[in-house]
Amino acid sequence: GQNIDQPTEMTATEGAIVQINCTYQTSGFNGLFWYQQHAGEAPTFLSYNVLDGLEEKGRFSSFLSRSKGYSYLLLKELQMKDSASYLCAPMDSNYQLIWGAGTKLIIKP
Amino acid sequence: GAVVSQHPSRVICKSGTSVKIECRSLDFQATTMFWYRQFPKQSLMLMATSNEGSKATYEQGVEKDKFLINHASLTLSTLTVTSAHPEDSSFYICSATGLAGGDSYEQYFGPGTRLTVT
Numbered sequence: 001g002q003n004i005d006q007p008t009e010m011t012a013t014e015g016a017i018v019q020i021n022c023t024y025q026t027s028g029f030n031g032l033f034w035y036q037q038h039a040g041e042a043p044t045f046l047s048y049n050v051l052d053g054l055e056e057k058g059r060f061s062s063f064l065s066r067s068k069g070y071s072y073l074l075l076k077e078l079q080m081k082d083s084a085s086y087l088c089a090p091m092d093s094n095y096q097l098i099w100g101a102g103t104k105l106i107i108k109p
Numbered sequence: 110g111a112v113v114s115q116h117p118s119r120v121i122c123k124s125g126t127s128v129k130i131e132c133r134s135l136d137f138q139a140t141t142m143f144w145y146r147q148f149p150k151q152s153l154m155l156m157a158t159s160n161e162g163s164k165a166t167y168e169q170g171v172e173k174d175k176f177l178i179n180h181a182s183l184t185l186s187t188l189t190v191t192s193a194h195p196e197d198s199s200f201y202i203c204s205a206t207g208l209a210g211g212d213s214y215e216q217y218f219g220p221g222t223r224l225t226v227t
Binding site: 030031033035040041042043044045048087091095096097099100101102 | 150151152153154155158200202214215216217218219220221223
């Protein structure tokens with residue numbers, strides 16, 4: 001079967017760094033996306049990894065290890081507006097995104 | 110670039126009526142559009158995938174006669190919830206992939222439609 005495993009909820013402090021881990025199992029693999037979703041809103045794209053390694057984009061970085069079925073999203077210099085759910089979504093052999101429930105990140109002052 | 114709009118953003122309808130939700134790609138041609146439903150605190154659930162000019166492919170458990178999808182052009186897809194019931198109340202989100210530049214398989218999401226059936 002296909003499944004995603006992320007922590008349900010994480011809490012971090014404004015200005016700090018947080019790493020959200022994701023492990024996945026899919027039928028085939030065509031890359032992995034990270035999306036941010038604020039409550040009551042649609043997801044917005046953060047990153048896409050198809051090769052192993054780290055992709056850095058401003059305060060956000062995403063890492064992928066295909067052999068381990070593992071990815072993480074690293075958020076630096078946390079801001080209050082970063083409070084949201086973060087969705088790890090691998091793409092299977094049919095180019096379909098597989099969605100988990102995401103990780104709710106709570107930022108405290 | 111790569112903007113997807115949805116209309117309406119919120120709709121309240123009475124049980125038994127039908128509701129149409131529009132999804133438009135504003136600045137690119139969407140070869141494939143996806144319709145999702147999301148209940149509170151749950152993950153996105155893919156309802157169907159549609160390619161321009163062909164019939165939509167529905168996920169298991171999604172009634173094709175109840176959720177009518179039309180993808181008549183490269184910039185417009187519509188979802189019609191027929192004979193709506195209170196249990197259809199949810200957040201409906203469309204997304205699109207196509208010739209938008211960047212990563213070719215990135216899904217660009219619309220802002221979503223909050224449907225409430227009374």
